[in-house]
Amino acid sequence: DSGVTQTPKHLITATGQRVTLRCSPRSGDLSVYWYQQSLDQGLQFLIQYYNGEERAKGNILERFSAQQFPDLHSELNLSSLELGDSALYFCASSQDGGETQYFGPGTRLLVL
Amino acid sequence: GNSVTQMEGPVTLSEEAFLTINCTYTATGYPSLFWYVQYPGEGLQLLLKATKADDKGSNKGFEATYRKETTSFHLEKGSVQVSDSAVYFCALSDWGFGNEKLTFGTGTRLTIIP
Numbered sequence: 001d002s003g004v005t006q007t008p009k010h011l012i013t014a015t016g017q018r019v020t021l022r023c024s025p026r027s028g029d030l031s032v033y034w035y036q037q038s039l040d041q042g043l044q045f046l047i048q049y050y051n052g053e054e055r056a057k058g059n060i061l062e063r064f065s066a067q068q069f070p071d072l073h074s075e076l077n078l079s080s081l082e083l084g085d086s087a088l089y090f091c092a093s094s095q096d097g098g099e100t101q102y103f104g105p106g107t108r109l110l111v112l
Numbered sequence: 113g114n115s116v117t118q119m120e121g122p123v124t125l126s127e128e129a130f131l132t133i134n135c136t137y138t139a140t141g142y143p144s145l146f147w148y149v150q151y152p153g154e155g156l157q158l159l160l161k162a163t164k165a166d167d168k169g170s171n172k173g174f175e176a177t178y179r180k181e182t183t184s185f186h187l188e189k190g191s192v193q194v195s196d197s198a199v200y201f202c203a204l205s206d207w208g209f210g211n212e213k214l215t216f217g218t219g220t221r222l223t224i225i226p
Contacts, residue, residue: 043216056213090155099144099205101214103156
């Protein structure tokens with residue numbers, strides 16, 4: 001158990017819908033990262049937050065957004081969903097100044 | 113930009129065989145290198161890491177040495193077990209240069225047969 005929690009574990013929805021994925025980092029970790037794992041793109045970095053502020057952006061679509069709240073949990077919002085958004089979405093966290101990222105169990109999203 | 117190239121899978125070995133999974137990288141700075149493992153139906157677990165040249169990371173019988181001259185971080189294990197069956201990902205981060213994201217290889221699926 002990494003100490004990073006993600007909910008829900010599975011999500012099935014339809015095209016055009018909007019979903020929210022939630023992540024709670026390890027106790028004391030200030031950085032939260034979101035990654036997408038798909039069969040065709042592999043593991044891709046989406047976005048990083050550090051203590052409530054966006055720190056880095058990767059291959060994140062404009063339809064996707066994220067935020068980190070004062071209690072440090074983070075949410076990834078996916079809107080206008082398309083079939084191609086079906087993937088496993090991972091959250092990871094690291095300490096302030098820490099380089100090792102610890103991953104949650106992931107949320108498996110299926111868009112029908 | 114940064115990139116990681118991993119040995120194509122799948123790899124199938126018999127129990128107690130020697131394992132090598134090749135990993136090479138391209139990075140602009142002085143990256144830290146990682147191996148993560150993903151067991152069926154689970155998330156990513158950190159297996160081992162190395163933060164500078166010639167460092168050796170090790171865990172659960174797995175080892176990898178950071179080779180700057182060959183830009184490689186090959187994963188090895190002397191005697192694999194059925195329980196090692198999983199997907200292995202090589203990754204890097206240029207953390208020291210403010211680029212903290214992990215860049216992953218494509219993953220290598222390993223199957224160990226009894």
